[in-house]
Amino acid sequence: MAYSETKVVLGGLAHIPIIIGFFYLIRRQYSFGAILRTGKNALSETVKAKAAAPAKAAAPAKAAAPAKAAPAKKPHADVPVNTYKPKAPFTGTVTENYSALKEGAIGKVQHITFDISGGDPDFKYIEGQSCGILAAGEDAKGKPHRPRLYSIASTRYGDNFAGNTLSLCVRQLQYEKDGETINGVCSTYLCNLSPGDKVKISGPVGKEMLLPDEEDANIIMLATGTGIAPMRAYLRRMFEPTEIEKHKWNFKGKAWLFMGAPKTANLLYDDDFEHYKAKFPENLRYTKAISREQQNDKGGRMYIQDRVLEHAEEIFNMIENPKTHIYLCGLKGMEPGIDEAMTTAAAAKGLDWSELRPKLRKAGRWHAETY
Numbered sequence: 001m002a003y004s005e006t007k008v009v010l011g012g013l014a015h016i017p018i019i020i021g022f023f024y025l026i027r028r029q030y031s032f033g034a035i036l037r038t039g040k041n042a043l044s045e046t047v048k049a050k051a052a053a054p055a056k057a058a059a060p061a062k063a064a065a066p067a068k069a070a071p072a073k074k075p076h077a078d079v080p081v082n083t084y085k086p087k088a089p090f091t092g093t094v095t096e097n098y099s100a101l102k103e104g105a106i107g108k109v110q111h112i113t114f115d116i117s118g119g120d121p122d123f124k125y126i127e128g129q130s131c132g133i134l135a136a137g138e139d140a141k142g143k144p145h146r147p148r149l150y151s152i153a154s155t156r157y158g159d160n161f162a163g164n165t166l167s168l169c170v171r172q173l174q175y176e177k178d179g180e181t182i183n184g185v186c187s188t189y190l191c192n193l194s195p196g197d198k199v200k201i202s203g204p205v206g207k208e209m210l211l212p213d214e215e216d217a218n219i220i221m222l223a224t225g226t227g228i229a230p231m232r233a234y235l236r237r238m239f240e241p242t243e244i245e246k247h248k249w250n251f252k253g254k255a256w257l258f259m260g261a262p263k264t265a266n267l268l269y270d271d272d273f274e275h276y277k278a279k280f281p282e283n284l285r286y287t288k289a290i291s292r293e294q295q296n297d298k299g300g301r302m303y304i305q306d307r308v309l310e311h312a313e314e315i316f317n318m319i320e321n322p323k324t325h326i327y328l329c330g331l332k333g334m335e336p337g338i339d340e341a342m343t344t345a346a347a348a349k350g351l352d353w354s355e356l357r358p359k360l361r362k363a364g365r366w367h368a369e370t371y
C-alpha cells in the first residue's frame, strides 16, 4: 500500500513540469499577440482619438480569450476615418485666414486654420488626409450644401504644434458664365471666413495620400496649385525642427517637390520650401514650373510634366528603388500630361509605363488625388 502511495505521489510530481510547460506556452502565445498588437503604426505618436477609448476598455476581455495569434492588421488600419460624418459634423472655430499669395498673383488662395479642440471624440487626422466642409446656408433647392473635400495642409501637430488645429489651402473658384462672374459656393465661403467664425467640418477622410513609415523612403511630389496642401504637411513633417522634436521620425530619404503655378507670386509656401532646401540640401530638391513666366522647349507654357521630362533619367533611377513613392495632387487635367511624360521617360529606360504604373500603385507607391 505504502509502495503504491509513493508511486501515486511520484506520478503526480512528474506531471508538474508538464503543467508548468503548458502555462508557459499559453503565456508566450499571449505575449506574442500583444507584441503584434502594439507594433509601431501610423497613429502611435499622438492621434489616438477619444473614440478609441471604449474599444481599449474592452480589450482585456479579448486578450483573455484563447491564445490565438492576432490577425495581421491591414496597412493604416489605425488611421482615423469619418470620425465626424457630414450628418453630424464637428464644429471648428477659425483662428486664422490669410492670403497664401504674393503681390501680383492671379486669383485668391487662402491659408485657413481651425481650432479643432474639444471634440468628443477628438477630431484627429494625419498627414495626407482630407476633410469635408459644409458651407453655411442652403442650395437652390433649400437643402443644406453638400460637403466639399479639402486636403489638409497641416501635420497632425498643427501649425502651432499643439495638436489641436487643422489648416487648409483653398483657392476661390471663380469663372465667367454668360458675362457673369460665378463664385464657387464652398471655396468662397471658406475664403471669406474671419477668426472666431464657426465651421462645420466632417472627416477626416482618405488613406490614398499617406506617407510611408520608413524614415529612408524617397518621396517624389508632383503638385499644381492647391495640390501643394498635402505636400506642405509632408515637408513640415520632414524638415520643420519643432515637428521633428515632437515625432522623432527622422526623415533620411530624398524628397523632391515639383510645383506648378501660373506666376512666381502664385508659388504657395515658397519661402518655407526654399528655407528647408537651404537647410537640408542633401534631402530636398525643389523644382518649379511657372507656366506663365517660363516656356517649355516647344515654346508652350511650362508645366510640371515638362519638368518631369527634363529630369526623367533621375526620376526613373529613383523609381527603381522600392523605397521611392510618388505623390500627385492638384488639377485633374494634369494627369494625362504626367502620364504622357512618364511614358516617354520610361521608354527611354526601356520600360513600359502602362505596365509599371499599375505595379507601383499595387505596391502602394503611386499616390494620386486630383480634382
Ligand code: FAD
Pocket: 130, 148, 149, 150, 151, 152, 169, 170, 171, 172, 173, 175, 176, 177, 183, 184, 185, 186, 187, 188, 226, 227, 229, 369, 370, 371
Ligand atoms: P461649386 O459651387 O461646387 O462649383 C463647382 C462647379 O462649378 C463644378 O462642379 C462645375 O459644375 C462648375 N464649374 C467649375 N468651373 C467651371 C468653369 N470654368 N466653367 C463652367 N462651370 C464651371 N480645393 C482647394 O481649393 N484646396 C484643396 O486643398 C482641395 N482639396 C481637394 C481634395 C479632394 C480629395 C477633392 C475631391 C477636392 C479638393 N478640392 C480642393 C476642391 C474642392 O473640393 C471644391 O471642389 C472646390 O473648392 C470648388 O467648390 P465650390 O463649392 O467652391 O464650387
Ligand code: A2P
Pocket: 171, 224, 225, 226, 260, 261, 262, 263, 266, 289, 290, 291, 292, 301, 303, 304, 305, 331, 333, 334, 335, 337
Ligand atoms: P496655366 O493656368 O498657366 O495654364 P493654380 O491652381 O494656382 O492656377 O495653378 C495651377 C497650375 O497648373 C498653373 O500653372 C496652370 O497653368 C497649371 N496647369 C494647367 N493645366 C495643366 C495641365 N493640364 N497639366 C499641368 N499643369 C497644368
